[in-house]
Amino acid sequence: MEDASPPHARLTVIYSRQSRSTDSSFSSCDAQYTICKDTADAMGWSVHDHFSDEGESSETLRRPSLGELISAIKERLIKRIIVYSVDRLARRLALLSELLSLFEEYQVDLVVVTDPDFGQSAASRLMTNIVAAASEFQQDLNRDRLADMRAAMKQRGKRVAGQIPFGYTTATGASKLVPHEDNSIVIRELFALAAKGAKPSDIVSIANISQWKDRYGNAGRWTTTRIMKLLSNRTYVGEIRVGDSFRPGEHLPLVARDVFDRVQQHIADRQTRTPGQRPRKIALPLIDRLVCGLCDRPMTSSYSKRGNIRYVYYRCRSQAGGRPPCANVSVGAYQLEKFVCDTMGDLGSNDDPDFLAGFSSLWKTVSESEQRKILPKLLTRVVFDPQSQTVDLEFNEGEIESFQIRMERANSPD
Secondary structure: OOOOOOHHHOEEEEEEEEOOOOOOOOOHHHHHHHHHHHHHHHHOOOEEEEEEEEOOOOOOOOOHHHHHHHHHHHOOOEEEEEEOOHHHOOOOHHHHHHHHHHHHHOOOEEEEOOEOOOOOOHHHHHHHHHHHHHHHHHHHHHHHHHHHHHHHHHHOOOOOOOOOOOOEEEOOOOOOEEEOOOHHHHHHHHHHHHHOOOOHHHHHHHHHHOOOEOOOOOEOOOOHHHHHHHHOOHHHHOEEEEOOEEEEOOOOOOOOHHHHHHHHHHHHHOOOOOHHHOOOOOOOOOOOOEEEOOOOOEOEEEEEEEOOEEEEEEEOOOOHHHOOOOOOOEEEHHHHHHHHHHHHOOOOOOOOOHHHOOHHHHHOOOOHHHHHHHHHHHEEEEEEEOOOOEEEEEEOHHHHHHHHHHHHHHHOOO
C-alpha cells in the first residue's frame, strides 16, 4: 500500500515509560531516551519528538503520551518508533498485539534497542510472544497471591479494604480501624437510645435536632434508613465480615455485645407482620446509594398502583434537617437503574480514574439483570440531578478491581 502522507510528515520518535513517578532529576524515562537517542544517531535518524509516560501502568493502553502517539500514527505523522524494550509498550500480550497491528496498518517501523532484529524473523516473533506471555502470567500470579493474602488477613481478623465504617478511622500507615474521637461518641449515643427502645424515626429526630454530624461532617441529614444500617452493623461489636459469616476483628468495639443484642431484639419485635403477610419486596439496587442533586439528601422508594400494575419510583422524600422534600423530584426506578448501567458501560475514558481502565468492556458482557444485582457493591454514592437528568457516580475501588479479576477469569479460554 502506498504511503498516503507526504514524506516530510513522516517522523522518527522515541517512546519511554516507567511504572512509578519519581522526584529524581534523572528518571528511568530519561535513561531510556538517552539510549534510544544514541541508537538513532548511530543509524543517522533525526529524532523529532519524545513521548514519555511516567508513573503509568502497562496494564492499559490508556496513557496520556501513548494516546498522543497513537493519534499521531493515525494521522500518518509517524514513520518510526524507537523504544528501549518491548515491555515499555505493554506487558500484556493482547495489548502488545493490538499495538503491533496498529503499527503494521499505518506502516510504522518499530525499533527495539535491546532486540535489533525484533519482528524480522519467526524466531524473534516467537520469543517476543513468549516474553510477553511470561510477563502476563507473572502479573496474574501476583493477583492470585494478593487475593490469597487478603483472604488470610481476614481470617486473622484484619481489615483489608472497603469503606471505613462511620465511627472509626484508620491508624497512620496501617489499615487497622481505630475509634474516631467524635464520631464514635455518636455511634454509642445511637445504640444507647435504641437499646432503651427508641424507634429509628425518634432517633432521627434527636440526631437532627442535636445537629450530630455524619461521616461527611454534615449536620441535620440523618435518615431512618441510615440509622437502621448503622444499628445492624456488626463492626461495632468488634467483628468483621468473612464471606457470609463474621469473625472477631482486631479493632476495638464501640458497643457492648449485650447492648447490640438488645437493639437487634427491639428491631425484631417491631416487625409485627408474619412473612406471609409481607408484600413482595422489589429489590432496588440504588437504595442507600442514591442522593438528590438539589438538596444532597437520600432519595427513597415510592410506589403507585394502576389496576394490577405496580409502578416503582425513586423520590426525594427526606425531611432531614427540618426541610420539606424537593418538589416533583421523582424518577422511574427501572429507567434510572438502566441509565446508570448504561453509563457504566461507557466508562474508562482518559478522564476516568486508572482503576476503571478496561471496566466497560467487561461490564457489557454481563446481563442487564445481573448488572442491577451487583450495582450496590460497585457504587458507594449516586447523585441524581433532576434538572439535567444526569448522574454522578462514586465507586468502590476495591469491588471494581474484584469484579474485573472475576470477569477476566470467567472469560479466560482456560
